[in-house]
Amino acid sequence: MNKRTFFDIDGTADMDVVIGNPPYVRYQPHRGADRQRSRLAAKAAGVELNELASIWAAFAVHATSFLAPGGRMALVLPAELMFVNYAGVVRAMLLERFATVHLAVFEERLFADAQEEVVLLLAEGYQQGPSGHFQPHQFRNAQDLAQLGSGTRHEPRRAADRWTGSLVGLEAQGILAAASAQGHFATLKSWGETSLGAVTGNNKWFTFSSDEIHELGLPEADLIRISPPGSRHLRGLELDQPGWEQSAGPWSGDLSVQALGRTERRGRTSCGQRRAVQRGPGLQVQGALAVVAGAGAFGAGPVHDLYER
Incomplete structure (x- = not known):
């Protein structure tokens, strides 16, 4: 042996x-x-x-x-x-x-x-x-x-x-090939593609639970809803413009002086519904700027894979 x-x-x-x-x-x-x-x-x-x-x-x-x-x-x-x-x-x-x-x-x-x-x-x-x-x-x-x-x-x-x-x-492969040849289907890339712009590695610092938002007194205008890990929170197979806006939320500019002072108390949260404090075209995270210019939504959680188009 x-x-x-x-x-x-x-x-x-x-x-x-x-x-x-x-x-x-x-x-x-x-x-x-x-x-x-x-x-x-x-x-x-x-x-x-x-x-x-x-x-x-x-x-x-x-x-x-x-x-x-x-x-x-x-x-x-x-x-x-x-x-x-x-x-x-x-x-x-x-x-x-x-x-x-x-x-x-x-x-x-x-x-x-x-x-x-x-x-x-x-x-x-x-x-x-x-x-x-x-x-x-x-x-x-x-x-x-x-x-x-x-x-x-x-x-x-x-x-x-x-x-x-x-x-x-x-x-099924034959049906798809025939439908694609007739122009009934297109690749996802022709519609758009996802891009992972930056990763901070510290979600707990810049995301807040509902209780922390209430405790800190953060104004609604200084917050933007994030998309939590997974897809259980998504409903249906279609995502229209109103649904996108409701999920991602609009930008409203720089943080207020009130929020800047209160967010010095950095959040320590467990998994759950969180929202990120927005700051103009990016997020100020412990001195490092995570560039998210033009981003439609924020996500929290590990990124395991980016699927091919």
Whole structure:
């Protein structure tokens, strides 16, 4: 028995099959020497992971270094393999190095007690790629795996592109392609795009709860409503001009002298409904100007991803 950290073991390039269920530890707790070790192992296997990569990504990459040419790999991975940005290099590696790649996704949770949505990755023909495509299989639960079959074929435009488009059926893809060709659909970019102008990293300083607004006596003219994290507060599928104005609120110019004095008592709030103190074309935050000129709304909370148009 070889008892060592997986990333401390050099790949042997002589295994016919690698099977694994790597840990799904995210990058926040996966830090320090452990993160450095995992990233170096992935780099040695030819893939450069960024600082946001969870540990499973390094595990999947390093696992390939144990395979002999023509070898196979089967891993239980989080469903984020299909769509997160940092996994783009992992998706590209799979399509470039393996002759065939199968991906099994499930309607029901594979592990009832686990919080993570998972997929099964089955890759064959190591160093016999590129395949340039993968074959997705959609199942209700694990019992349906006996009917694996050949699946459908999905070929991303670029090797690192997201794989979520593969979940759309061929009939639906054909309908969309025909409707797009006739001009019935347009890309979101033709309507507009979102832009993250600046991040302060300290929402608690410049946002206030309703109770704090009342306690500080801040005038309504010095406040602008923010959009809290998530989308539960949004209603319906359409956002018209009145709804936008009600959500974002109008600008009213510089802060009043009254508000400037009282906001020296910096807010310390927990999550909930908050509003940001506005200041002309930006927010004065502990001496650092967060430029938001022309902004339509403010948001509070972590930004996990900016979706492609």
